[in-house]
Amino acid sequence: MSFAGIDCVLCGQRPSLPRGDRTQSLWVMDEDFVGASLTVSDPLLDTRVPACLRCSTALSDRFERAARPAVEDLWQGQLRLRPPEARAFVMWVLKTWMLTAHPAARRSDPGSSVVRFDLSEVPDEIYGWLAEAKPPPPGLSVWATRRASTTVDGDARYRIPLPTITADGRTTRFQAFASRLDLQDTGGLDVELVYHPGWKIEHPLERDGRAARLWPRDGRRVLDIGALPLLESRELSWARGPRLVFAPTTYRRHAREPLSAATSFSFFPPFPPGVTAVFAPGE
Numbered sequence: 088m089s090f091a092g093i094d095c096v097l098c099g100q101r102p103s104l105p106r107g108d109r110t111q112s113l114w115v116m117d118e119d120f121v122g123a124s125l126t127v128s129d130p131l132l133d134t135r136v137p138a139c140l141r142c143s144t145a146l147s148d149r150f151e152r153a154a155r156p157a158v159e160d161l162w163q164g165q166l167r168l169r170p171p172e173a174r175a176f177v178m179w180v181l182k183t184w185m186l187t188a189h190p191a192a193r194r195s196d197p198g199s200s201v202v203r204f205d206l207s208e209v210p211d212e213i214y215g216w217l218a219e220a221k222p223p224p225p226g227l228s229v230w231a232t233r234r235a236s237t238t239v240d241g242d243a244r245y246r247i248p249l250p251t252i253t254a255d256g257r258t259t260r261f262q263a264f265a266s267r268l269d270l271q272d273t274g275g276l277d278v279e280l281v282y283h284p285g286w287k288i289e290h291p292l293e294r295d296g297r298a299a300r301l302w303p304r305d306g307r308r309v310l311d312i313g314a315l316p317l318l319e320s321r322e323l324s325w326a327r328g329p330r331l332v333f334a335p336t337t338y339r340r341h342a343r344e345p346l347s348a349a350t351s352f353s354f355f356p357p358f359p360p361g362v363t364a365v366f367a368p369g370e
């Protein structure tokens with residue numbers, strides 16, 4: 088795998104290092120930390136993105152160093168993070184999942200196939216903040232649920248459609264990326280990153296305390312992963328919804344019901360407030 092001749096996905100100005108950067112480097116700084124349990128089947132271990140030396144250093148300074156004590160605590164089964172640790176952990180998760188979702192990310196395992204973000208319908212720049220000491224852009228949410236390592240992926244009980252929004256001359260596709268953080272003896276964290284600018288989401292498991300919202304969250308609060316129950320199976324999936332066309336200036340102005348497991352879009356009126364037409368995904 089070589090990123091020679093490809094631009095850095097963060098600054099877009101400098102050429103990538105030939106091997107780019109790992110989407111996380113916590114398990115590379117100290118091999119002992121890994122133990123024997125992480126395998127190459129873990130996408131967090133060997134996913135790389137095109138990144139230049141300067142941005143790669145900025146990521147490591149800003150996210151990896153700060154989060155390491157928190158992630159080590161989680162690995163040792165200490166699942167209650169005090170506010171400073173929780174803040175560092177949450178930012179590391181946001182950074183790591185965003186990079187792993189980037190369409191230019193690659194795994195060394197050629198057999199792996201991962202559906203990543205499609206940025207062709209994301210008009211806002213959502214990656215530059217990572218290397219520039221800026222806050223994350225609006226429209227990103229992250230949730231985590233706990234699940235025992237032995238469970239398998241089955242049909243989810245809840246399904247939330249993520250539409251594409253055409254409004255005021257711009258088309259923005261909502262999308263989700265899920266990946267798992269293995270916590271060894273205490274199971275794993277299924278982490279879902281969702282991009283949905285301008286439309287709230289009501290997560291069915293957050294409502295009853297079975298999922299934790301990692302982002303956005305109040306950084307003054309403790310994050311107690313241990314308080315989440317271990318789920319028996321994957322309960323929520325995200326589906327590609329239709330494209331909704333909004334009348335001028337209505338998208339930002341109208342209040343709408345949050346997207347939820349109860350949301351269903353119809354190709355026939357009545358449409359949600361402000362919507363003038365509904366098209367099948369990709370149309």
Ligand SMILES: [Zn+2]
Pocket residue numbers: 095096097098099100101138139140141142143218
């Ligand atoms: Zn760069």
